[in-house]
Structures are given as C-alpha cells and as structure tokens.
Amino acid sequence: MDIKTTKRLNNGVEIPVFGLGVFKSANGPETEQAVLWALEAGYRHIDTAAVYGNEESVGNAIKKSGIPRNEIFLTTKLWNEDMRKHRQLKAFEESLSRLQLDYVDLYLIHWPVKNVYLESWAVMEDIYRSGRAKSIGVSNFKVSHMNDLLANSNVVPAVNQMEFNPSMQDYDIYNLCREKGIAFEAWSPLGCGKYTSDSEIGEIGAKYNKTAVQTILRWILQKDMIVFPKSVNRGRIIENADIFDFELSAEDCAKIDAMNRNIRTGADPDTFTF
Numbered sequence: 001m002d003i004k005t006t007k008r009l010n011n012g013v014e015i016p017v018f019g020l021g022v023f024k025s026a027n028g029p030e031t032e033q034a035v036l037w038a039l040e041a042g043y044r045h046i047d048t049a050a051v052y053g054n055e056e057s058v059g060n061a062i063k064k065s066g067i068p069r070n071e072i073f074l075t076t077k078l079w080n081e082d083m084r085k086h087r088q089l090k091a092f093e094e095s096l097s098r099l100q101l102d103y104v105d106l107y108l109i110h111w112p113v114k115n116v117y118l119e120s121w122a123v124m125e126d127i128y129r130s131g132r133a134k135s136i137g138v139s140n141f142k143v144s145h146m147n148d149l150l151a152n153s154n155v156v157p158a159v160n161q162m163e164f165n166p167s168m169q170d171y172d173i174y175n176l177c178r179e180k181g182i183a184f185e186a187w188s189p190l191g192c193g194k195y196t197s198d199s200e201i202g203e204i205g206a207k208y209n210k211t212a213v214q215t216i217l218r219w220i221l222q223k224d225m226i227v228f229p230k231s232v233n234r235g236r237i238i239e240n241a242d243i244f245d246f247e248l249s250a251e252d253c254a255k256i257d258a259m260n261r262n263i264r265t266g267a268d269p270d271t272f273t274f
Ligand SMILES: NC(=O)c1ccc[n+]([C@@H]2O[C@H](COP(=O)([O-])OP(=O)(O)OC[C@H]3O[C@@H](n4cnc5c(N)ncnc54)[C@H](OP(=O)(O)O)[C@@H]3O)[C@@H](O)[C@H]2O)c1
Pocket: 020, 021, 022, 023, 024, 047, 048, 110, 139, 140, 161, 162, 186, 187, 188, 189, 190, 191, 192, 193, 194, 196, 213, 228, 229, 230, 231, 232, 233, 236, 237, 239, 240, 266
C-alpha cells in the first residue's frame, strides 16, 4: 500500500484510499496552498463540500498543479439547504462552476435531511447517469437512513462518509456498508484535532516510531476504510501521509478499538439542526 493505492468502488471506479480534507480551510491562499502541498506530497484525493466555501480554491489548486485531471480524485457534497429548497441540480452545477471542472469523481448527499434525501438521491442518480459525477454516495447515513435509501432507489451508493475516530466507532453502519458493498469513508479521523497528542495512542505509535496521528490514520486504513485528514500545515500534510511503511499488530488495533465511547465530535445524523 502507498499514498496512491486505490480501492475499487461498487461501480468499478478506483478511489485513492488516502486524501486531504479541507473542512475549515479558508477559501483563498490557505486552501489553495494546502491542496498544492498535498498534491506535491503525492496526495491524489481531495475531499471538499459546497458548504466549506472553498471549492473555488480547490479548483484553482488543481488547475495550478498541472497534474492531469484524471489523476486526481475530487469529492464534493450537496448541502442541506439546497435539498430543502429543491435546487439540487442547480447546486451541483454551481459546485462544478466554482471548481472549474466539468465533472467530479464523487458527489455526496452531505446529511440525510428528513423528507428530501430520497428526492435528492433521484437527482443524484440523474447526475450520475449524465457522467458529470463518476460516482455518487452519501454521508452521515446511519442504518435507518441507509436501509430506507436502499429500499427506495435504483443506484446503490458507492460510499458512505461517517464520523469515525477512536471515541466514535459505529460498527452497525460499518458492517451494513460492508455487507452491501458500500465503501466506508472516515471523517474527523483525528476527532477534529482532539487526538493529535493522545498519550495512550502515542505510546502505541512509539513502538513503530510513529506519532499518535499516524497511528490513528493507519488503524483506520487497516479497517479497509478511506481517510482524508485535514491540515493546512505543510509539515503535518507530509507527516499524515507517512503511514505506508508500517503495520499495526492486531493487538495494538484492538487497544484503539477499545477506546470507543460512541461520543461524537460532530452532530448526530438523527438530531442535527442545520
Ligand atoms: N461529511 C461530513 O459531514 C464531514 C464532517 C467533518 C469532516 N468531513 C471531512 O473529513 C475531513 C477530516 O475531518 P476534520 O477536518 O473534521 O478533522 P480531522 O482531520 O480529524 O482533524 C483536523 C485537525 O487536526 C489538525 N491536524 C491535522 N494533522 C495534524 C498533525 N499531524 N498534528 C497535529 N495536528 C494535526 C488540523 O490542524 P492544522 O490544519 O492546523 O494542521 C485540524 O485542526 C474534513 O476536512 C472533511 O473533508 C466530513
């Protein structure tokens, strides 16, 4: 496995299992520079969203990098308010325009907004059929949302992007996704920064000469998940990718598994209010 290793999605598309997240990276030089540093370090997968407000800078960086478009995997997401206003297609076209791209590799429903996620999925299926999203998927879909979607749609999502980190490990949805051939993406792998200096995980990592952050990212990859830590710092962008030359033992993975408390960093998909 290395930084460019891919996993085959249920529609045959290859997705790099490691990438860069840009949530809370400011539009402008901060995001543009972070994406350029990541691409320079070998990253080939960027995860953004309309609501992050930085699609324009992500697009600028992709263009400036000079890397052929088909060598970069770009994900963006449909925002909740655009679903509530039934302007899903328009929102997608606005994302493409801000990204300055004619297609995205993966388009996700960001949150399972009650009463409109099924309607939104039908629009996503149309976008998929048009070729302007090479794959479509969902995010923050718990078991109930996923079962509802699977029973009322034609295209099985290629991925489900869920919060997953040492204190938040939901194996009900993880196992359902595996059973249905839906790839699992882990968001906030570092608990949005909470675990960057965790002493227990740091001790495990020290055995491999790795930091707590590298240890967590490797633990996630060894579960066959896809992960894209966020950083706008060049050194940390490089550090986060230096996880392909070691393997955690089953015993060490179990120690991190045992840290699960089912405590979320972000909102609960059943009760979110945005
Ligand atoms: N679908 C969803 O609803 C959803 C929700 C949240 C996130 N996401 C996606 O998942 C990605 C990752 O999650 P996240 O951004 O919430 O949080 P995260 O990746 O768990 O943590 C990011 C935080 O950790 C810091 N950090 C990163 N690497 C570090 C290192 N090596 N040492 C010390 N600190 C480090 C970053 O600061 P610096 O930037 O200063 O390095 C930042 O404060 C997002 O960017 C986004 O793409 C999706």
